[in-house]
Amino acid sequence: MNLPGDFLQRCRSLLGDANVISEPERLKVYECDALSAYRCLPLLVVLPETVPQVQALLKLCSEFQVQVVARGAGTGLAGGALPVTGGIILGLSKMHRILDIDPINRTARLQPGVRNLAISEAAKPYGLYYAPDPSSQIACSIGGNIAENSGGVHCLKYGLTVHNVLQIKLVTMAGELLTLGGGGLDAPGYDMLALTIGSEGLLGVVVEISVRLLPLQTQTQVILAAFAGIAAAGAAVAAIIAAGLIPAGLELMDNAAIRATEAFVNAGYPIDAAAILLCELDGVPEQVAADSERAIALLQDHGATEIRLAQDEPERKRFWAGRKAAFPAVGRIASDYYCMDGTIPRKHLAAVLDNITRLALDYQLGVVNVFHAGDGNLHPLILYDGAKPGDFDRAESLGGKILELCLAFGGTITGEHGVGIEKLGQMCQQFQAAELQQFLRLKLAFDPHGLLNPGKAIPTLHRCAELGQMHVHQGRLPHPELERY
Amino acid sequence: MNLPGDFLQRCRSLLGDANVISEPERLKVYECDALSAYRCLPLLVVLPETVPQVQALLKLCSEFQVQVVARGAGTGLAGGALPVTGGIILGLSKMHRILDIDPINRTARLQPGVRNLAISEAAKPYGLYYAPDPSSQIACSIGGNIAENSGGVHCLKYGLTVHNVLQIKLVTMAGELLTLGGGGLDAPGYDMLALTIGSEGLLGVVVEISVRLLPLQTQTQVILAAFAGIAAAGAAVAAIIAAGLIPAGLELMDNAAIRATEAFVNAGYPIDAAAILLCELDGVPEQVAADSERAIALLQDHGATEIRLAQDEPERKRFWAGRKAAFPAVGRIASDYYCMDGTIPRKHLAAVLDNITRLALDYQLGVVNVFHAGDGNLHPLILYDGAKPGDFDRAESLGGKILELCLAFGGTITGEHGVGIEKLGQMCQQFQAAELQQFLRLKLAFDPHGLLNPGKAIPTLHRCAELGQMHVHQGRLPHPELERY
Numbered sequence: 001m002n003l004p005g006d007f008l009q010r011c012r013s014l015l016g017d018a019n020v021i022s023e024p025e026r027l028k029v030y031e032c033d034a035l036s037a038y039r040c041l042p043l044l045v046v047l048p049e050t051v052p053q054v055q056a057l058l059k060l061c062s063e064f065q066v067q068v069v070a071r072g073a074g075t076g077l078a079g080g081a082l083p084v085t086g087g088i089i090l091g092l093s094k095m096h097r098i099l100d101i102d103p104i105n106r107t108a109r110l111q112p113g114v115r116n117l118a119i120s121e122a123a124k125p126y127g128l129y130y131a132p133d134p135s136s137q138i139a140c141s142i143g144g145n146i147a148e149n150s151g152g153v154h155c156l157k158y159g160l161t162v163h164n165v166l167q168i169k170l171v172t173m174a175g176e177l178l179t180l181g182g183g184g185l186d187a188p189g190y191d192m193l194a195l196t197i198g199s200e201g202l203l204g205v206v207v208e209i210s211v212r213l214l215p216l217q218t219q220t221q222v223i224l225a226a227f228a229g230i231a232a233a234g235a236a237v238a239a240i241i242a243a244g245l246i247p248a249g250l251e252l253m254d255n256a257a258i259r260a261t262e263a264f265v266n267a268g269y270p271i272d273a274a275a276i277l278l279c280e281l282d283g284v285p286e287q288v289a290a291d292s293e294r295a296i297a298l299l300q301d302h303g304a305t306e307i308r309l310a311q312d313e314p315e316r317k318r319f320w321a322g323r324k325a326a327f328p329a330v331g332r333i334a335s336d337y338y339c340m341d342g343t344i345p346r347k348h349l350a351a352v353l354d355n356i357t358r359l360a361l362d363y364q365l366g367v368v369n370v371f372h373a374g375d376g377n378l379h380p381l382i383l384y385d386g387a388k389p390g391d392f393d394r395a396e397s398l399g400g401k402i403l404e405l406c407l408a409f410g411g412t413i414t415g416e417h418g419v420g421i422e423k424l425g426q427m428c429q430q431f432q433a434a435e436l437q438q439f440l441r442l443k444l445a446f447d448p449h450g451l452l453n454p455g456k457a458i459p460t461l462h463r464c465a466e467l468g469q470m471h472v473h474q475g476r477l478p479h480p481e482l483e484r485y
Numbered sequence: 486m487n488l489p490g491d492f493l494q495r496c497r498s499l500l501g502d503a504n505v506i507s508e509p510e511r512l513k514v515y516e517c518d519a520l521s522a523y524r525c526l527p528l529l530v531v532l533p534e535t536v537p538q539v540q541a542l543l544k545l546c547s548e549f550q551v552q553v554v555a556r557g558a559g560t561g562l563a564g565g566a567l568p569v570t571g572g573i574i575l576g577l578s579k580m581h582r583i584l585d586i587d588p589i590n591r592t593a594r595l596q597p598g599v600r601n602l603a604i605s606e607a608a609k610p611y612g613l614y615y616a617p618d619p620s621s622q623i624a625c626s627i628g629g630n631i632a633e634n635s636g637g638v639h640c641l642k643y644g645l646t647v648h649n650v651l652q653i654k655l656v657t658m659a660g661e662l663l664t665l666g667g668g669g670l671d672a673p674g675y676d677m678l679a680l681t682i683g684s685e686g687l688l689g690v691v692v693e694i695s696v697r698l699l700p701l702q703t704q705t706q707v708i709l710a711a712f713a714g715i716a717a718a719g720a721a722v723a724a725i726i727a728a729g730l731i732p733a734g735l736e737l738m739d740n741a742a743i744r745a746t747e748a749f750v751n752a753g754y755p756i757d758a759a760a761i762l763l764c765e766l767d768g769v770p771e772q773v774a775a776d777s778e779r780a781i782a783l784l785q786d787h788g789a790t791e792i793r794l795a796q797d798e799p800e801r802k803r804f805w806a807g808r809k810a811a812f813p814a815v816g817r818i819a820s821d822y823y824c825m826d827g828t829i830p831r832k833h834l835a836a837v838l839d840n841i842t843r844l845a846l847d848y849q850l851g852v853v854n855v856f857h858a859g860d861g862n863l864h865p866l867i868l869y870d871g872a873k874p875g876d877f878d879r880a881e882s883l884g885g886k887i888l889e890l891c892l893a894f895g896g897t898i899t900g901e902h903g904v905g906i907e908k909l910g911q912m913c914q915q916f917q918a919a920e921l922q923q924f925l926r927l928k929l930a931f932d933p934h935g936l937l938n939p940g941k942a943i944p945t946l947h948r949c950a951e952l953g954q955m956h957v958h959q960g961r962l963p964h965p966e967l968e969r970y
Binding site: 104105106149151160162172176177178179180182183184186187188189190191192194195197198199203215242244283284286287289290343345347375376377410411412413414415416418419423427430431432434435437438439441442443444445446457458 | 589590591634636645647657661662663664665667668669671672673674675676677679680682683684688700727729768769771772774775828830832860861862895896897898899900901903904908912915916917919920922923924926927928929930931942943
C-alpha cells in the first residue's frame with residue numbers, strides 16, 4: 001500500500017522533514033508496542049511538536065482518509081499502539097514538556113509525551129507527587145496513561161488515571177480542539193473527560209493534560225506476611241478490605257514469583273511460603289500505627305505463618321525491591337512470558353488462582369502470579385518459549401482462557417492494560433450486542449469515518465460472529481450500519 | 486396538542502389504567518419540579534413498575550415520535566424534569582424497591598425511585614451508609630441523583646454520585662437495556678457509566694443502580710469558627726485544603742444566613758460574625774484528634790475571632806442544625822428565594838462574594854450566602870417577591886450575572902444542580918462551539934431523534950446565537966445538521 005496523492009509532501013511541509021519518518025529501517029522502531037508478538041510496519045511516522053500541527057495532521061488524514069494510530073512511549077501491553085496496515089503513526093514523543101506546576105492548586109499541566117515518573121520528579125521540590133504509578137512509570141507517558149486509564153500498585157487507595165486527571169485538551173479527527181473537564185468537582189454537559197480516559201486512542205488525540213498532585217505522605221509502613229496456602233492469603237486480603245482499611249498497596253506473590261525474584265534480587269523473602277502479601281499503609285504517623293496494628297491482627301487471624309514489619313526505610317525498600325523486580329526476574333527463568341491482566345471480585349481470589357493452576361497444567365505451561373490483590377487485579381505471567389513453534393499460540397490461548405475464567409467469576413477482562421488488539425475476542429463475551437453497538441455509535445460520534453486506531457478496543461459484531469460469540473439471525477447481524485469499521 | 490393515534494390506548498394496555506394518568510387535574514402535580522417558576526402541563530404521565538415496561542414504553546415513544554421526560558422525585562432545582570410541550574412524563578416513583586444490600590461487598594442494588602436517605606437507613610444495621618447527601622435527601626431519588634450527579638455537604642471528602650456508583654442499567658430510546666460499569670475499578674470499553682451520570686436524563690432512562698456503601702465513621706468532630714470578615718473566612722478555607730486536610734464537610738455562612746437561621750433554630754451561632762465556618766472531621770479517633778488540632782491552628786492563624794469545638798454529640802448536632810435549616814430559615818425572611826449553584830476556585834472565594842454583594846446592590850435584591858466552601862461550590866440565595874411584577878425576572882437576571890461571575894473567575898456554572906432549563910444561556914458562555922457540537926453528536930449517538938428530555942442541559946448553537954453568545958458567519962452557523970433538536 002502507498003500513501004495517497006501528495007499526503008507525504010503535505011506532512012513534510014507541515015512538520016519539517018526531520019519530523020516525518022518514511023525510511024523502512026527507521027519505521028521498524030514503530031512496528032509494535034510492548035505486545036511485540038504483533039507487528040505491522042506503518043507507512044509513515046509523523047512527530048508533531050505543537051497543538052496546531054496535531055490539528056492540521058488529523059485534518060489532513062481526514063481529507064485523504066488515511067488511518068492514524070497515536071503512540072506515546074509504546075509501553076502498552078495490549079497492542080493499543082500497533083500500527084494498522086496502510087496507516088500512519090502519530091508519535092507524541094516530541095511533545096514532552098511540563099508546562100506548569102502549580103503548588104498552591106496542587107496541579108500540573110503537561111504535554112502528552114511527559115513520562116509518568118517525570119511528573120513526580122518535577123513535583124517533589126514542592127512536597128507533591130502524581131499518584132498513578134504503572135510498573136512502566138520510568139518510560140510510559142501521561143498521554144498513554146490516559147489512553148489506557150493506567151493504574152499501578154497504589155491505585156487501590158489513590159485511584160486510576162481517571163481519578164487523578166482534571167482536564168484534557170483533545171483534538172478530534174476533524175482537527176477541532178476540545179477542552180474537557182476543569183478544576184471543579186463537577187462540570188456541566190456530558191462527562192467527556194471520563195469518556196475519553198481509557199478510550200484507547202479511538203476518540204481523539206490528547207494534546208494537553210492537567211493532573212491533580214498529592215502531598216507526599218508523612219509516613220509509610222510495609223508489612224510482609226507469609227502464608228502456607230494461597231487460599232489463606234486471599235482470605236486475608238478480603239478481610240483487610242472488609243475491615244475498612246485502605247492500604248496504599250496490597251500485593252500478592254505466589255511461590256513461583258517469590259523464588260524467581262529471590263534468586264534475582266535477594267529481597268529476603270521466605271522462599272518456602274506458598275504466597276506472600278505486601279501491605280503498605282501510609283498517612284499521618286498515628287493513623288499508620290493504628291492501621292498497622294489492625295492489619296497485623298487480621299493477618300494473624302487468617303493464618304499468616306510469618307509477619308515482618310519494615311523497621312526502617314532501607315528494609316521497606318528491600319521489601320518492595322522484590323515486587324518491583326518480579327517481571328524481569330521471571331524474564332530470567334523463562335525465555336518469554338506473556339503478561340495477562342484481568343480483574344475479579346476479591347472474595348474469589350483463591351478459587352480463581354486454583355483454576356489458573358489447573359488450566360496451566362492442561363496447557364503444560366508455567367504460570368507465575370504477582371499482582372494487585374487489593375483490587376482483585378490479576379497479572380498471571382504465562383511462561384513460554386518464543387523459539388518453539390506453536391508455543392506462543394498456546395500461551396495466547398491459555399491467556400484467553402484465563403480472561404474467560406475472570407468473567408465466569410464476575411470479573412472483567414482488563415484491570416489496567418486495556419483491550420487493544422489483544423482482547424477483542426473476550427470483549428464479545430463480556431458485553432452483549434446492545435452495549436457493543438452503543439460503543440460503536442459513540443465512536444462514530446467522534447470519528448465518523450473510523451480513521452482513528454481502527455480495529456482496536458471495540459470489536460464489530462461481525463468480528464464477534466466470526467469468533468462464534470454473537471447471535472446471528474438468518475445470516476444477518478443487528479444494525480449492519482455499524483459494521484463499516 | 487394531542488397524543489398521536491392509539492398511543493394512549495397502547496400505554497394503558499402496557500401498564501394498566503391505574504398507572505396511566507391523563508386527567509388534567511392529576512397531571513398538574515407533574516407540571517414542574519422544584520424550579521417552580523417554569524411550568525408546563527404534560528399530555529400524559531406513565532408510571533411503569535418493571536424494566537420491561539420501561540423498555541416497551543420507550544420503544545412506543547420512538548414508534549410514535551413522542552417526546553418523553555423521565556422524572557424521579559421532582560426535587561431538581563434547575564428544571565431538568567420540567568415537561569415539554571406535547572410530551573409525556575415517565576415517572577419512576579413506582580420503581581422504589583431496594584433490591585439487595587450486600588454487606589460483604591459493601592454494595593446496594595436499587596431501583597431508581599429509591600429515596601437517597603432510604604439507602605443509608607437500610608444499610609445502617611450493617612454499619613454502612615451511602616455517602617452523597619444532597620440537602621433534599623429525605624425526598625430525592627437515586628435515579629434523580631444520577632441524572633444530576635448530585636453532591637451534598639460531604640462530597641468534598643466522599644465524592645459526587647459518579648464516585649459512588651458502580652453499575653447502572655440504562656434503557657435507550659430504542660428500548661435496549663444496557664449494563665454500564667461493574668464491580669471492578671476499571672472496565673473495558675468506553676466509560677459510558679461516567680458519561681451517563683450527570684447527563685440529566687438526555688441519554689436514556691436508568692432502571693437499576695448499584696452503589697458503593699461506606700463504613701459509618703467511628704468518630705466525627707465539628708469545629709465552628711467565626712470571622713470578622715468574609716475574606717478571612719475564605720482564606721482560612723484555602724489554607725485548610727492547602728495543608729492537606731480533607732474535612733468531611735467545610736461550610737460557610739455569611740452574616741445574613743447566620744441571622745436568619747439563628748432566629749429560626751437557635752443553633753447558638755455568633756450573630757455578629759461576618760461569616761462562620763463549620764468544619765467537620767471524621768475517621769479513627771487518633772486521626773480526628775490530630776486533624777482537629779491542625780485545623781484549629783490554621784483557623785487561628787487566619788484571624789478567627791472565636792473557635793468552638795463541639796463537646797458532645799448534642800452540641801455537634803446543634804452546630805449542624807443551623808446549617809441544615811438555612812434554606813427554610815431564609816424562606817421565613819423573604820416571600821421567595823432563588824437558589825443559584827456555581828463553582829469557583831477556592832482561592833477566589835472572597836473576591837467572588839464581594840462581587841456578588843456589589844451585584845445584589847445594583848439589582849436591589851437581597852442575597853444570602855450559605856454554601857460548600859471546601860469545594861468552592863456557591864449557593865447564593867437571591868431574595869425576591871414572586872407577587873411583585875418583574876421581581877422574579879430581576880432575580881433570574883441577577884442569577885445569570887452571578888454564574889457569569891463564576892466563569893470569569895475560572896469556575897463553572899454548576900456544582901451539583903445541573904443545567905436543566907435554567908442555565909442554557911450560560912452553557913453558551915462556558916463552552917466553545919466545538920464542544921457544544923460534540924455534546925450534540927454524543928446525544929444523537931444515544932437518541933437519534935432527540936426524543937428524550939429535549940431542550941435541556943445542552944443548548945443548540947442556534948439558541949446560543951439567539952442569546953448573542955455564538956459567532957455566526959454570513960448568517961450561517963457551523964454544522965447545521967446538529968441543529969435539528
